[in-house]
Amino acid sequence: MGEPLVDIHGASVARHGPLVLRDITLHVHRGEFVGIIGPNGAGKTTLLMMINALLAPAHGQVDILGVRLPTWRGYRIRRRIGYVAQVESVDPRLPMTVRETVQLGAAGRLGWFHRLGREEARKADEALNQTGLTRLAQRPIGQLSGGEYQRTAIARALVQSPELFLFDEPTASVDPRAQRDILHIIQEMHLDRGATALYVTHDLHTLPERCTRLVLMKEGRVWRDGPKEEMLAPALLRELYERAGGGSSNGGPGEP
Amino acid sequence: MMPQYLINAILAGLFAGVSCSLAGAFVVTMHLSFLGVCIAHAAFAGALMGVWLGFDPLLGALFFSLGASALVGPLADRGELSPDASIGIVFSFMIGLAFLFLGLTPGSRTEALSLFWGSILTISPQDLLFLGMVAVAVTLGILVFNKEIHATACHRNVAAAIGIPATLVFYAMLFATGATIAVSLRSIGGLLIYSLVVNPAASALQLTYRFNLMLLLSVLFGVGACWIGLAASYCWDLPAGAAIVLSSSVLFAVCTVMSPKRRAQQ
Numbered sequence: 001m002g003e004p005l006v007d008i009h010g011a012s013v014a015r016h017g018p019l020v021l022r023d024i025t026l027h028v029h030r031g032e033f034v035g036i037i038g039p040n041g042a043g044k045t046t047l048l049m050m051i052n053a054l055l056a057p058a059h060g061q062v063d064i065l066g067v068r069l070p071t072w073r074g075y076r077i078r079r080r081i082g083y084v085a086q087v088e089s090v091d092p093r094l095p096m097t098v099r100e101t102v103q104l105g106a107a108g109r110l111g112w113f114h115r116l117g118r119e120e121a122r123k124a125d126e127a128l129n130q131t132g133l134t135r136l137a138q139r140p141i142g143q144l145s146g147g148e149y150q151r152t153a154i155a156r157a158l159v160q161s162p163e164l165f166l167f168d169e170p171t172a173s174v175d176p177r178a179q180r181d182i183l184h185i186i187q188e189m190h191l192d193r194g195a196t197a198l199y200v201t202h203d204l205h206t207l208p209e210r211c212t213r214l215v216l217m218k219e220g221r222v223w224r225d226g227p228k229e230e231m232l233a234p235a236l237l238r239e240l241y242e243r244a245g246g247g248s249s250n251g252g253p254g255e256p
Numbered sequence: 257m258m259p260q261y262l263i264n265a266i267l268a269g270l271f272a273g274v275s276c277s278l279a280g281a282f283v284v285t286m287h288l289s290f291l292g293v294c295i296a297h298a299a300f301a302g303a304l305m306g307v308w309l310g311f312d313p314l315l316g317a318l319f320f321s322l323g324a325s326a327l328v329g330p331l332a333d334r335g336e337l338s339p340d341a342s343i344g345i346v347f348s349f350m351i352g353l354a355f356l357f358l359g360l361t362p363g364s365r366t367e368a369l370s371l372f373w374g375s376i377l378t379i380s381p382q383d384l385l386f387l388g389m390v391a392v393a394v395t396l397g398i399l400v401f402n403k404e405i406h407a408t409a410c411h412r413n414v415a416a417a418i419g420i421p422a423t424l425v426f427y428a429m430l431f432a433t434g435a436t437i438a439v440s441l442r443s444i445g446g447l448l449i450y451s452l453v454v455n456p457a458a459s460a461l462q463l464t465y466r467f468n469l470m471l472l473l474s475v476l477f478g479v480g481a482c483w484i485g486l487a488a489s490y491c492w493d494l495p496a497g498a499a500i501v502l503s504s505s506v507l508f509a510v511c512t513v514m515s516p517k518r519r520a521q522q
Binding site: 052054075076077078079080081083085088090091093094095096097100101104105107108109110112113115116140141153156160 | 285287400401402403404406407410411413414415416417418419420421422461464465466467469470517
């Protein structure tokens with residue numbers, strides 16, 4: 001097993017007062033593709049934000065890519081992490097093209113005082129081609145469909161050449177065909193690069209086949225962690241998505 | 257031979273046009289237009305305090321506009337209040353202070369009242385120097401940190417996620433906007449300066465999807481509005497600040513009518 005890129009022991013995170021993550025322990029090793037599932041409000045996105053040094057842990061020990069959190073230079077860790085968030089609405093008049101957005105992936109690593117040059121342009125072309133966006137390269141970023149926007153975000157993460165990918169429901173709010181395209185790109189990327197990835201979803205339909213390990217989250221805690229086949233046992237899923245004190249489902253899992 | 261006061265006014269128009277329109281490009285792209293209004297009124301209140309207490313109004317304007325930038329950013333960022341509400345609260349506080357200082361100022365209040373509409377034709381060499389310094393600093397900042405500013409202005413969350421210190425860039429641009437407004441206040445006027453920040457950038461945004469072209473067009477429109485306004489003021493004896501702001505408004509109307517974005521949406 002490779003070295004741990006994510007090494008978390010007993011971490012908690014508070015947002016606007018109350019704790020939203022409690023006593024999280026999670027280790028992710030180089031080359032692993034880990035899925036994180038759970039009902040709405042389980043803390044999946046918060047966990048990714050803490051790993052991406054966007055939220056500071058209140059307690060516990062958190063080491064990401066060998067750097068102890070919290071750190072006031074969290075941006076240095078983020079340069080080494082490719083983060084693909086959920087689809088956002090973007091101003092259709094925004095002065096930025098798809099190509100510029102993808103090329104920006106290299107901006108963080110490049111650092112201050114360096115201009116985006118030929119090498120970054122070449123990487124952007126490659127990523128645009130890999131994600132099937134070449135014909136949309138000059139289109140304003142605010143004029144894309146949800147699926148195209150997510151492919152742009154993945155292309156930007158590819159240009160970043162990260163050591164760790166974080167996918168936060170990348171197929172949410174996009175049509176089934178776009179979902180298939182996005183999953184295909186993510187799986188190809190893992191196959192080609194052997195990249196380490198954490199993939200959050202609440203829809204088990206959209207869990208990539210390359211995912212071999214599943215973390216089940218409930219009420220801000222890691223509830224179960226193990227091989228995908230074991231974690232997808234119907235009884236376990238029923239219990240995961242059951243409301244506390246009630247019997248109805250919460251944030252529907254879909255079928256595996 | 258052109259009189260010295262007119263040369264100074266033309267240079268002031270150049271410097272104010274450049275720095276206001278560049279700061280405006282950031283404010284408009286980030287949808288923070290109301291924040292510009294808030295900083296402008298803070299600068300106005302600070303300048304009036306200077307008049308009341310007898311120190312240089314420019315110092316008061318700088319102090320208050322930078323203070324307002326430092327106050328509004330964290331209020332909006334912490335998410336305890338919506339950005340609109342936090343900016344609105346600081347804005348109303350600043351306008352209250354402005355009128356309080358105006359009321360407390362003894363005597364004829366001529367200097368205080370001239371801060372309302374500006375006096376570009378009587379700009380002092382010292383104010384011209386400050387205007388020039390800020391214009392050069394803002395231009396250099398945008399040239400050197402172009403990719404960071406572009407990313408933060410268009411998509412602050414993405415900029416943070418890819419490892420750009422987006423919060424630092426955001427606050428640096430807020431302070432640059434505050435400094436720009438403070439040094440331009442005496443030339444353009446407290447009630448008018450805000451239009452010179454927003455109108456050129458908003459006009460440029462009508463015409464292009466390219467950020468750097470937007471910056472260039474914004475500067476052309478900003479300087480153009482200043483010079484057209486000055487010419488109109490000189491020819492027809494109009495108040496210069498008002499003529500400059502009205503010129504920028506007319507430019508915005510023309511750009512909106514000619515906008516390819518508008519045609520595309522139709």
